[in-house]
Structures are given as C-alpha cells and as structure tokens.
Amino acid sequence: MTASTTAAFDQLKRAFPDKVVTPDAVSEYNTAVSCPWSQTCWTPAAGYVYLSNAQELAEALDIVKRVGSKFTIRTTGHNPNSGFSSADHTAIVLDIRQFQSKELSSDGVARVGSGNTWGEVYVWLEEKKLSAIGGRDQQVGLGGFLLGGGMGALPNLYGLGADGVKNFEILLADGRLVNANATENTDLYCALKGGGSNFGIVTRFDLETHPLIRVQYTINLYNPEDYVEIIKATIAVQEAMENDPKIGLFTNFNNGFVAVGLLYGDTPTEKPPVFEPFHRLESLMATALPSTDGTLLSLAQAMGHAQEPKKRAICSVTTKVSQSLYEEAYKSWNETCKRLPAGCVLHYTIQPMGKAGIKAGKDRGENIMGLEDVPQCWWVFTCEWPKDDSDDAVAQKAVDTMAKSVEHSAKEKGLWLSFQCMSFAGASQKVLGSYGADNVNRMQETAAKYDPEGVFQKLQYGGFLLRDNI
Ligand SMILES: Cc1cc2nc3c(=O)[nH]c(=O)nc-3n(C[C@H](O)[C@H](O)[C@H](O)COP(=O)(O)OP(=O)(O)OC[C@H]3O[C@@H](n4cnc5c(N)ncnc54)[C@H](O)[C@@H]3O)c2cc1C
Structure with a gap:
C-alpha cells in the first residue's frame, strides 16, 4: 500500500467495517483479485470496498478524495483492460456490484x-x-x-x-x-x-x-476455408439490414470454425429469407444453437455461459463494408495465427452496425460518439491465452497487428472510419479522440464543469480518460 491508500483504508474501515477487504483477509482478498473476466486484470489492489448504495459511495469517494488516494470503479470486471476496473497496490477498487435496485x-x-x-x-x-x-x-x-x-x-x-x-x-x-x-x-x-x-x-x-422484443436466433459453425462465401453471405445480410432493422448478425472467425449468429427481432413461422445466403453455404460444420424463438434474455443466457479463466487482450477498428477488405482481414488473421505460440487463440468478430441504428441514436437526442451515417463494421480482435506471462507481449501484439492491418487496408481503400467503440477497444487505443475534435471539446468542457478539480482525471487509476485518451 502507499501512504494515501493506507490513510484511506484507516478511514474506510471505520466507516464500513464489514465492507472493506484488504490482503490480511486472504480468502476474500483472493476472490476480489480474481473477479475480472480476464486474468490480465487479476492484479492485487491495495484493497476492495463493497458499497451498497449511493450514500455509501459518496462517503467512500469523499474519503478517497480527501486523502488523495487512487481508485477505480468496478461493477462486474468484464472489461479486459488491466487497471480499468482493477488496480495494483497503489489504488483502491470501489465495487458497486451491490447497486441492485x-x-x-x-x-x-x-x-x-x-x-x-x-x-x-x-x-x-x-x-x-x-x-x-x-x-x-x-x-x-x-x-x-x-x-x-x-x-x-x-x-x-x-x-x-x-x-x-x-x-x-x-x-x-x-x-x-x-x-x-x-x-x-x-x-x-x-x-x-x-x-x-x-x-x-x-x-x-x-x-x-x-x-417484449421476441428474437429468433441460430448460431451456425462454418468451415473457415470457405471464407470468401462466408464473407459474401455476411455482406448480403449487412446490405439487407439497411432495409430491415430487425436483422442482427455477428460473424466470428475462430480457431477451426466461423461462428455466425443469425438474429432476427421477431419470431416469424418461416425462417427470415435474409439469412438464405448462409443457409445455402455448403461449409456448414455444425449448428451450435438451433433456430430458437426466444427473447433478449434467452439469447443472452445462451451466449453468456461461464468461460474458462484466461488472459485476454482486445483491440478494435471501424470500417465501411467491403468484400475485398473483409477478405484481406481474413488473410492477415490467418498469417498472424501461424506465428502464435500453442495455446494462444486469436479470433475476431465482424459486428455490423447499420444506418437505422445510428439514426435511432440521433432520434433519441444524440450521443457523444460522432458516428458517421454509413453502414459499418465494428471489428473486435481478441486474443486468449493461458496465464503465462511469457505470452503477454505476443498476444497483445497479435491483436494490435490485426487492428493495424485492417486499418491500413481500409485507409488504402477509403473505407476507414475514425470511430472506435469503447466496449471493444484496447487500453492504448485513443477511443475518446476517435469521436472527433468537436466531441472531445464537448467532453472536456463537460468534465471541467462537473468535475472542476479534475478528481476523475487525477485520481482514477485507469480507463479511457480525457487526461491521456484524446
Ligand atoms: C463476455 C463479454 C461479452 C460482451 N458483450 C458485449 C456486447 O454484446 N456489446 C458490447 O457493447 N460490449 C460487450 N462487451 C464489452 C463490455 O461492454 C465492456 O467490457 C464493458 O466495459 C464491461 O462493463 P462492466 O461494467 O461489466 O465491467 P467493469 O470492468 O466493471 O467496468 C468497465 C469500465 O467501466 C467503468 N464503470 C463501470 N461502471 C461504472 C459506473 N457506474 N460509473 C462510472 N464508471 C463505471 C469502470 O471503472 C471500468 O473502467 C462484452 C464483454 C465481455 C467480456
């Protein structure tokens, strides 16, 4: 612990005797350290404070602020970037998972x-x-x-x-x-x-x-060797999406298979014809999830199964839609995978976003992300590897290489979009800067108005922060 975290814990323990976990409580402490989804975030913080409501949080934040201790906020710890909802011995994790109202x-x-x-x-x-x-x-x-x-x-x-x-x-x-x-x-x-x-x-x-939004969904697994046809089908669905906002899709190129989620915001008796290009593919290897009439909940349950603890690194890029770009990405992925050590899996997902979704945001009063009004793909590259420090740099390089390669090809073809989605970006990516200069100014003005002392810039341990992310 540092002098400021020690001072903070003296006061936090007095204010919340049953809610503070420090290294002396070995079992609870280890549970707190290993909560995050990615083992890259299993770093031992100075301690953890489990707060139940806004009043307790305000008190804890006041203590942290007065002693000048670094802190981070955690809900579920799903963000795989180290230090975003985790910390080392120099900072405190304020856990708000109990905000369950x-x-x-x-x-x-x-x-x-x-x-x-x-x-x-x-x-x-x-x-x-x-x-x-x-x-x-x-x-x-x-x-x-x-x-x-x-x-x-x-x-x-x-x-x-x-x-x-x-x-x-x-x-x-x-x-x-x-x-x-x-x-x-x-x-x-x-x-x-x-x-x-x-x-x-x-x-x-x-x-x-x-x-209640009803959803019809299927997840099919295809042979990656058929990538040209799989990409053609992906693009056909992306194009159809522009005329039917009920269509959803993801295409995940993975180790030995391509997982395709065919999603539709209704439960018609006949399969939606939009997915025909996928149903026609001869490279179908297996159906991971047969056609199901469900809801957002049943889909989230089907997709949200417990995953093996692993280290994980992510990186993202946004582009317009293009067969040749998608094919180049596949080839680059194939080459990058060949250089990875055994046990290190690199996969990537094509996540389509259509114009209707961007318009729906504008109709709801605009967000700060500066999305361009074009059909687009939010790529996410993910590397997963066992907890062995020797592979950390290689894995990180693999996702960075993929993002750079797709960005490079997209720029050459005039298909690159500056936006990066915070949900899928790596810690070193300038997500806030990617929203454009006007939006950066608006965020800076807002931060200066609502946090004039810069507490969330100076004391927050990590995250996509205006202090270094523009
Ligand atoms: C298995 C999996 C599936 C995913 N699926 C999707 C998906 O379908 N779509 C998508 O867009 N993203 C998806 N993501 C990405 C996910 O949205 C991000 O990782 C997100 O940051 C996780 O938020 P969290 O609150 O659960 O995690 P945490 O790691 O606890 O928090 C993430 C960040 O948000 C900050 N934060 C959290 N709560 C607050 C708060 N109340 N106030 C201020 N700051 C806060 C934290 O300090 C931290 O910096 C997925 C991630 C995983 C691991």
Whole structure:
C-alpha cells in the first residue's frame, strides 16, 4: 500500500467495517483479485470496498478524495483492460456490484442500479413483458456497457444501449447526486452516452423500455476455408439490414470454425429469407444453437455461459463494408495465427452496425460518439491465452497487428472510419479522440464543469480518460 491508500483504508474501515477487504483477509482478498473476466486484470489492489448504495459511495469517494488516494470503479470486471476496473497496490477498487435496485416508473421507464448485469435486468423486465436494449451476454454489467456505447444483439432496432438511457443518476466529485437527461444537465447527458467514466460515477440508469422484443436466433459453425462465401453471405445480410432493422448478425472467425449468429427481432413461422445466403453455404460444420424463438434474455443466457479463466487482450477498428477488405482481414488473421505460440487463440468478430441504428441514436437526442451515417463494421480482435506471462507481449501484439492491418487496408481503400467503440477497444487505443475534435471539446468542457478539480482525471487509476485518451 502507499501512504494515501493506507490513510484511506484507516478511514474506510471505520466507516464500513464489514465492507472493506484488504490482503490480511486472504480468502476474500483472493476472490476480489480474481473477479475480472480476464486474468490480465487479476492484479492485487491495495484493497476492495463493497458499497451498497449511493450514500455509501459518496462517503467512500469523499474519503478517497480527501486523502488523495487512487481508485477505480468496478461493477462486474468484464472489461479486459488491466487497471480499468482493477488496480495494483497503489489504488483502491470501489465495487458497486451491490447497486441492485430495480423499479419500473409509471411511465414505463426501468430505473436500475448500475451494479446490475444484463441478465438480471432482462429477467426482471421480461416478467413484466418488457425489454430494454442491453448486452448480448447475460453476465456483462450495465456500467461499462452503457457508458461505452453498448452494442446489443439488434443494434438497428432502437440504437445502442447508451441511446436508450433516458436519465443517468450520477455521483459527482463534489458529492452531489444529480440527474442528467434531456431537460436537466443536458451537456452531461450527452457526454455520458459513450464518454465513459470521465465525469462521475453513475449510480442508476433509467432505461427506455419496449414491449417484449421476441428474437429468433441460430448460431451456425462454418468451415473457415470457405471464407470468401462466408464473407459474401455476411455482406448480403449487412446490405439487407439497411432495409430491415430487425436483422442482427455477428460473424466470428475462430480457431477451426466461423461462428455466425443469425438474429432476427421477431419470431416469424418461416425462417427470415435474409439469412438464405448462409443457409445455402455448403461449409456448414455444425449448428451450435438451433433456430430458437426466444427473447433478449434467452439469447443472452445462451451466449453468456461461464468461460474458462484466461488472459485476454482486445483491440478494435471501424470500417465501411467491403468484400475485398473483409477478405484481406481474413488473410492477415490467418498469417498472424501461424506465428502464435500453442495455446494462444486469436479470433475476431465482424459486428455490423447499420444506418437505422445510428439514426435511432440521433432520434433519441444524440450521443457523444460522432458516428458517421454509413453502414459499418465494428471489428473486435481478441486474443486468449493461458496465464503465462511469457505470452503477454505476443498476444497483445497479435491483436494490435490485426487492428493495424485492417486499418491500413481500409485507409488504402477509403473505407476507414475514425470511430472506435469503447466496449471493444484496447487500453492504448485513443477511443475518446476517435469521436472527433468537436466531441472531445464537448467532453472536456463537460468534465471541467462537473468535475472542476479534475478528481476523475487525477485520481482514477485507469480507463479511457480525457487526461491521456484524446
Ligand atoms: C463476455 C463479454 C461479452 C460482451 N458483450 C458485449 C456486447 O454484446 N456489446 C458490447 O457493447 N460490449 C460487450 N462487451 C464489452 C463490455 O461492454 C465492456 O467490457 C464493458 O466495459 C464491461 O462493463 P462492466 O461494467 O461489466 O465491467 P467493469 O470492468 O466493471 O467496468 C468497465 C469500465 O467501466 C467503468 N464503470 C463501470 N461502471 C461504472 C459506473 N457506474 N460509473 C462510472 N464508471 C463505471 C469502470 O471503472 C471500468 O473502467 C462484452 C464483454 C465481455 C467480456
């Protein structure tokens, strides 16, 4: 521990005797260290504080601020970038997973605590025959997902997760708990829709709800050798998406298979013809998930199975849609994989975003991400490897190489888009800068107005922060 974290824990232990975990409580401490999804984040922090509500959080933040200790916020620890919701011995993790409130307002807005996971919110909403736009995996938390934009299974239907937030309840650095919405603190409202943890700690998200969204979904596995045809089918679906916002898709090139999620925001009796190009492929190896009539919850449950602990690194790039670009990406991936040590798996996902999704965001009052009004692909490259430090640099290089290679090809073809999605970006990527100069200015002005002392810039341990991410 450092002098400031020691001073902070003296006070935190007095304020929250049952909620503080330091290294002397070996078992609880090890559980806290190994909570994150990626083992790259299993770094031992000075200690962990488990807070239950906004009042406790305000008290903890006040202590941390007064002693000048570094801190980080954690909900589920799903972000794989080390130091974002984890820390080393120089900082404290403020864990808000217990912010579990759920309340439906009379006008149908779901007021949900920021410690909930999407699985928990979907279960609660579906009991009421309602849906909200959230994650594709039940285990992911609301906090990082919504503050980073958040791409759901059907992004064209109602826009991104952040676009569906009608109000953020947020704890500011000076201890005030304020609302940010279309009529109150409107600058903060816009900045929070994609601007991350730069302005305060969100304690509650008030979400737009929709009558229960039914989803028909299938996950097929294809032989990667058929990549040209798989890409043609991917592009055909992306094109169709422009005329039917109910269409969703992901195409994941993986170790020995290509997993394709065919998603449709309705449950028609006949299979949606849009997916015919995939059904015609002769390279089908297996059906991982047969055609199911379900909901966002059942899809998130199917996709959100427990995963083996591994180290993970990610990197992202955004481009326009193009057969030749997608083929070049495949070839580059194939070559990069050959150079990886055994046990190190590199995979990537084509995540389509259509114009309807971008318009849905604008219609809901605009977000801060500066998305261009064109059909696009949000690529995410992921490397997974066993906990062996010797492979860390190689794995990180693999995802960086892929992102650079796709960016390079896209630039050459005039297909590159500057936007990087916070949900899928690596720590060294300039996500906030990718939103464009005007949006950076707006975020800087908002941070200066709501956090004039710069507490969230100076004391936050890591994250996509204005201090170094523009
Ligand atoms: C298995 C898996 C599936 C995923 N699926 C999707 C998907 O379908 N779509 C998508 O867009 N992304 C997806 N992601 C990415 C995910 O949205 C991001 O990793 C996100 O940052 C996780 O947020 P979290 O709150 O669960 O995690 P955490 O790691 O706890 O938090 C992430 C970051 O947000 C900050 N933060 C969290 N809560 C708050 C808060 N209340 N106030 C201020 N700052 C806060 C933290 O400090 C940290 O920097 C997935 C990730 C995984 C691992």
